[in-house]
Amino acid sequence: MINSDIIRGHLESVILKLIIEKDMYGYEISNCIAERTQDRFNIKEATLYSVIGRLQKKDLIAPYMGEKSHGGKRRYYKITPLGLAYYEQKLTEWTEIKDVLETLLEDKS
Amino acid sequence: MKKIDNFVKHTFKNIPKEGKEDIIKSVSEALIEKVEDLIEKGLSEQEAIDKTVIEFGTVEDYFDNFQKLEKKKKRQKTINHYKNDLLFSVVGSLIIIAIVLFVNLTYAPSTLWFVIPSIAILYWPLAILYNLLNKKENKRGDKDE
Numbered sequence: 001m002i003n004s005d006i007i008r009g010h011l012e013s014v015i016l017k018l019i020i021e022k023d024m025y026g027y028e029i030s031n032c033i034a035e036r037t038q039d040r041f042n043i044k045e046a047t048l049y050s051v052i053g054r055l056q057k058k059d060l061i062a063p064y065m066g067e068k069s070h071g072g073k074r075r076y077y078k079i080t081p082l083g084l085a086y087y088e089q090k091l092t093e094w095t096e097i098k099d100v101l102e103t104l105l106e107d108k109s
Numbered sequence: 110m111k112k113i114d115n116f117v118k119h120t121f122k123n124i125p126k127e128g129k130e131d132i133i134k135s136v137s138e139a140l141i142e143k144v145e146d147l148i149e150k151g152l153s154e155q156e157a158i159d160k161t162v163i164e165f166g167t168v169e170d171y172f173d174n175f176q177k178l179e180k181k182k183k184r185q186k187t188i189n190h191y192k193n194d195l196l197f198s199v200v201g202s203l204i205i206i207a208i209v210l211f212v213n214l215t216y217a218p219s220t221l222w223f224v225i226p227s228i229a230i231l232y233w234p235l236a237i238l239y240n241l242l243n244k245k246e247n248k249r250g251d252k253d254e
Contacts, residue, residue, distance in 0.1 A: 026139035027146055044166035045143070049136050074142055075135075 007041060011051050012060075013090040016083055019061055025074040026052060052077065060086050110141045112158050120168050132171075140165065184248055191241040198234040205230050 007014075018029055026049060033043050055061045060083035066076040079087075117137045121129060140161050147157035206227045213223035 025142055027143035044170045045140070045161075045164055046166035046168070046170035049139055050171040052139075053132065053135060075138055 008047075010090070010094060011043070011047065012055060013087060013094060015048070015051055015055065016060065016079065016087040016090070019077050020079050020084065020087060023066070023076045023078045025066070025076050055083070058086075059083075110137075110144065113137055113140050113144060113161065116140075116162050116165075120165070121171075124168065124172075184244070188241065188244050188248070191237065191244060195234060195237045195241055198237050202230045202233050 014033065015029060018024060018032055024032065026045075029052075030043050030045055030048050033041065052061070056063060056077070059080055061077045062080050063075050063077050066074050114137050117133050117140065121133050121136070124132070143161050144154070144157045147160060148154060152160065206223070209223045209226050213221065
């Protein structure tokens, strides 16, 4: 499992992206990340909840209580307009970073 | 789910009071959701709780990400603040010294007593400069860590 600072710097964007796709609750997010990366990156739950807490504080996502199929309640998160705008901005930033790194690190032919 | 509550309380027992309750509450809730999910998947309650606790990580993981950044910003703010203080103190002391000099030259040009209050007043910007340099040194120390 990798634990890279680069990923850590973009956790906000990753979580926003997942929530934009579909309203999710905490554990679902961490599951989803593990699944999509085929366990190459596992987010520590402590980190995940701290990022979620921060996103919520900044009004980028909003929590609501959703019903689960049998009985219990779940705290789901949904994206806010502000969150969507923030994500777009972060995505542009990331594309730029990726581009720069690729240019710098790839072999010159 | 008392075990989870206790675990979370224990994990976050040493964090600053501000926001502590909220953090404990939201994290407990999220972990309990996870335990329920795991039980649904067929784990026993004990197994589910153990797995959740093990996978949670540490309180450092929780704060690592943004706390450092915020700390850095805060320190920069203090330094800027001190810089303003320094400017203010320098201007302030220059004005006072000018007044003292003026009074000195007007009423008793033969004895230059203005030097003594001037030295006393210069301790004001000096003290602030000392504080500012101290803060900067601290910042450098933190970077090395």
